[in-house]
Amino acid sequence: MIISQQAHRSTALFSVAAGKPPEEDFSTDMVKALSSRPRCLSPKHFYDEQGSALFDRICELPEYYPTRTELALLQRHAPEIAEFMGPDAEIVEFGAGSLQKIRLLLDAMDAPRCYVPIDISGTHLSTAARALQHCYPALDVHPVVGDYTGPLRLPAMHRNSNRRVGFFPGSTIGNLCPAEALSFLKQARHILRGGGLLLGVDLIKDPAILHAAYNDSQGVTAAFNRNVLSRANRELDANFDIDAFAHSAFYNAPLQRIEMHLMSLRSQRVRVCNQAFSFAQGETLHTESSYKYTVDGLQTMAAKTGFEFGAVWTDPENRFCLCWLQVPM
Template identity: 60%
Template sequence: MRNPATLPRDVARAPEQAQAATSEFGRELRAGLSRRMRSVSPKFFYDVEGSALFDRICDLPEYYPTRTELRILTDRAGEIAAQIGPNAEIIEFGAGSLTKVRLLLDALETPRRYVPIDISGEHLEAAAARLRADYPQLAVQPVAADYTMPLVLPAQAEGAGRRVGFFPGSTLGNFTPDEALAFLQLSARLLRGGGLLLGVDLVKDPALLHAAYNDAQGVTAAFNLNLLRRANAELQTDFDVDGFTHAAFYNAPLQRIEMHLVSRRAQTVTLDGEAFAFAEGETIHTEHSHKFTIDGLRSLAIKAGFTPAAVWTDPDRLFSVHWLQAPAAQ
């Protein structure tokens, strides 16, 4: 790695360096590395490679959430469709590969439009193109954006039914409790007159959780470490990827999985000419995944302005899908 002491402080930055330094990823990574407890938002996992690795995670034998939620959506499709109603507009937050929404679209009566929102624009466009080919009568209007920030959605289509949010995968658990409340409050305002179909992971045996985030094939580790590769490629950082290792564990008092990147040795990383020293064993906290009880989630939804209605679980109560009614339209 470069020794930052040898870099002229007044050296002119190349255009790509200046752009990297002012990007959202660059700003947030700099802020995260400057904290005493270093961290970076999990939303930056999802470049093209990270999105592909997450798709692989979803197929792993240890990773129960995806297949369990898919089974709930399949088995309860008719009941879910009855809650949503005909001619609906579906707004999916953090759409990814658009796999789960197919089960919903197949069950719904004449859905009008589908608006997938995801931060990874290239991955989203490719997935949207595949969906258009399979559902030629459905208007598909992808939006590349950070869905945790205030959004301006497309005007509701003429003759459309309810505007319904779809937020599967227990992504809500990646937020802090305050962030989860803020997201649900934002959703309640966006979805007035409609509702939110929300999937959340449930509190369970810690051994099952540990296995899900420490798979034998090492795919989750590669997913976590890809964040450093992305930083090197996009921000011209000089992370030694082999100098960090993946760690994930269940924090029982906080009811959450934590993922970290652990420095294997003392080392220094530079971002835009600024040096960040890591001690051996020091970590970058990359993700937490809160687990919920059904009653706890319903209480949170009420606080955000929703009215909890139906809830569906698998027989082992590993996962849950909730129908939350949004406030009436103004």
């Protein structure tokens, strides 16, 4: 649903939270996860300020190929992508993070009018949006704090834009289960009607490459994973012993996904939100899935959600792809 808001040059945060604030959402989800079997927590809760900073470090690691591969594709094909996006466009980025990749598109586009980055981490987004606005003073930047996987409200389209296009990089769609991915694309199709979506997707490959990417030698991914427990200690009056949980990441070939878990190294009891929970030795909290795709699989998913599959750009090793999905009127 789109709500009216007069366009003006400002990076003031626009909140789309329709119900609970982020900290209450985190407490509800954490208690639900710890009460369930198997225990599973949404990866969106990684991204508080510290988690977002850790993820930025992950993107710079030598083992973590997705970011540099996607950046190389954007650098090489930005002029072609800009042709698909068209002149005077408004760009909506889902899960915007540090707003680095969008710069390559903005530099290639013909008179982009407005940029709407959506992210769940308000502090991180606000800082990044101010920096981007400084570099692109003619661009209207409207950062939106919210969860793009749920019902989403956006400011009205910029008065000088003739179409709205989407950008969903980083293979973040892989963090959604297949049903969630279909639901997200259906919502995106509605928001972007008459425009299109540039989607960055990690492809199926040798599991050894995937294992290295999610088990880096510097332990940054492990720290990123454990930070969700540190966040619970900070925000939910929890008492997790961080050193009593091990980072575990592996490729589940039958489900075509990387799984990240936090494994209890001993039998223990923890307190979260004034409730007690027991962990057996070896029991895990499943914190993230990262699904990998084939181009054929993406075409099938696009067709199911009403998109028209357009151009595809892949790196020489077929590790990653960018694809353009057109949205009919």
